[in-house]
Amino acid sequence: MLEAMDLGCMRAERPLFKGLALHVAPGECLFVRGRNGSGKTSLLRILAGLTRPARGKVLWQGLGISQPGSGYRGQFFYVGHADGLNGELSAAENLRALQSASGDAHRPAAIACALRDTGLEGKEHLPVRALSAGQKRRAALARLLATFRPLWILDEPVTALDATAHAWLARAMDRHLREGGAIVATSHQEIALGHAHKQIRLEP
Incomplete structure (x- = not known):
């Protein structure tokens, strides 16, 4: 891989x-x-x-x-x-933009699941700039679930996460590996x- x-x-x-x-x-x-x-x-x-x-x-x-054709x-x-999110958009809007840029058909169920699993239900329509540091980090990590990509490269992913979100991330990483994905992390x-x-x- x-x-x-x-x-x-x-x-x-x-x-x-x-x-x-x-x-x-x-x-x-x-x-x-x-x-x-x-x-x-x-x-x-x-x-x-x-x-x-x-x-x-x-x-x-x-x-x-960088070779043409590698995809x-x-x-x-x-x-x-950095979280890599548009602060003027909501978490849900950021995830919809990601799906669109990835060439995915819009899949609202995947977005709803990602927001639920990251504990952002009830916050999904707020602009990202209004979220706490921990919530912004969870919104960034929700991208991992909104659309599938086989490789995750994660630099200090648990920064600003509380114990509940930390445990969720470990479960998400385990599930990704079981499904044949790969991870490189610090x-x-x-x-x-x-x-x-x-x-x-x-x-x-």
Whole structure:
């Protein structure tokens, strides 16, 4: 599914990591561990095609992710430190826009389910800018359920979540893995998955 070969990343002429290789198959979760400044976010941005590596390559189904015909952009969700939501739209409107941009037929049942599962029922028509930090994070994570993409790239996904939402996310990740999806994630907090997972550690 997702593979990286001989990856290197520089920051201010200083190497964050080099010679990094990874492989994530369907049904697998890879946690990226390391201290602050070790390059975890940089690695996830490279895997999402948002940053070019200093060296090496990232492959999706055997094709380079920037290669014409790879179709990679429509195969993953990236949830970073920013929520990536339009603050003037409601959570429901953000999810409808996502479905439209993804080429999905409008599926209101999937949106209703995503909002219910993330605890946003009753808040779904408020503009996102009016939500609390935790509610905004849950609205961002609701995108994972509104339409299917096989790969989730999650950078500190439990930030601003309370214990209930934290437990919901662990269940959602487990379900995604059972359905043959794959996940690459960073987290300073432990996410208790019932599904087996592996990890790599970056050292500055």
